[in-house]
Amino acid sequence: MEKVVVFDFDGTLTQKGENSWRRLWLTSGYDIGNNSAYKSLFNRYINGEFSYQEWNDRTCEYFRAGNLTSVKVSTIGALTPSIKGLKITLQELKQNGYSLFIVSGSIKQIIKSCLKDNINYFSGVYANEFVYDSNGLIQNINSTRFDFDGKKRFVELLIQNGIKPENITFVGNSYNDEKVGETGVKTICINPEETDHTDRNIWKNVVHSSTISKILPLILNKKQNYDFQK
Ligand SMILES: [Mg+2]
Known part of the structure; x- marks a missing residue:
């Protein structure tokens, strides 16, 4: 595994x-506005008031009270549209000898039901896992080790396992991906959301497109920087 x-x-x-x-x-029946439990728990995590697992534990209590079931979670994934051009992009990368991973703060079950057979292009999927009781009601959340700072740790593990930093590309879109920039690998920000995509210490490249195939020239041609004026 080289690239x-x-x-x-x-x-x-x-x-x-x-x-x-x-x-x-x-x-689960909740609002997600400024005064919501969703926002409050998020802010308390970001402010360091509790750990990632505790954030998930508290979230899980709300979801259980809101009768969140496995069927509903799979349905969310199935109804989430994947980005255009995904299959051809993954195929092209595989044909060029790249190993592909997903490192996400989302939920494995949602990722799998969204991506359908495209999941097979990936060598590994790292994300949070929902556990259900015998009635299919959410019981707890097993937290991923690889969100926020953990995304950086994942890339560092690849490097420790002998993959050269210049052969690693990270593709993300938001604030929880930013720490990866500290590893020095090639980073691509696609359709930025709540992150400063002009900060070149974090994002070496940026792509604004409804289709993910626009990342291919940045990876395959080893082009280092994107022209921010375009
Ligand atoms: Mg994201």
Whole structure:
């Protein structure tokens, strides 16, 4: 395994604006506005008031009270549109010898039901996992180790395992991907959301497009920087 592309999921492999967690809160019957529990828990995590697992534990209590079931979660994934050009992009990368990974703060079940057979192009999918009781009601959330700072740790693990940094590309779209920039690997921001895509310490390249195939020249031609004027 020599060349690797690591993808975020929400807003990267899905269309701009898609977010699994927001859909889960809405499906569980909650509002996601400024005064919502969703926003409050998010802010408390960001402010360091509790850990990622505790954020998930508290979220899980709301989801359980909101009768979130496995069937509903799979339905969210199935109804989430993946980004245009995904199959051809993944095929092209595989044909050029790249190993592909998903490193996401979303939920494995949603990723799988959204991507359908395109999941088979990936050598690994790292994300949060929902666990259900015998009635199919959500019981707990097993947190991923690879969100926020963890995305950076994932890339560092690849490097420790002998993959050269210049052969690693990370594709993301938002603030929880930013730490990867500290590893020095090639980073591509697709359809930026709540991140400063002009900060070249974080994002070496940026792509604004409804189709993900626009990332291919940046990876295959080893083009280092994107012209921000275009
Ligand atoms: Mg994202």
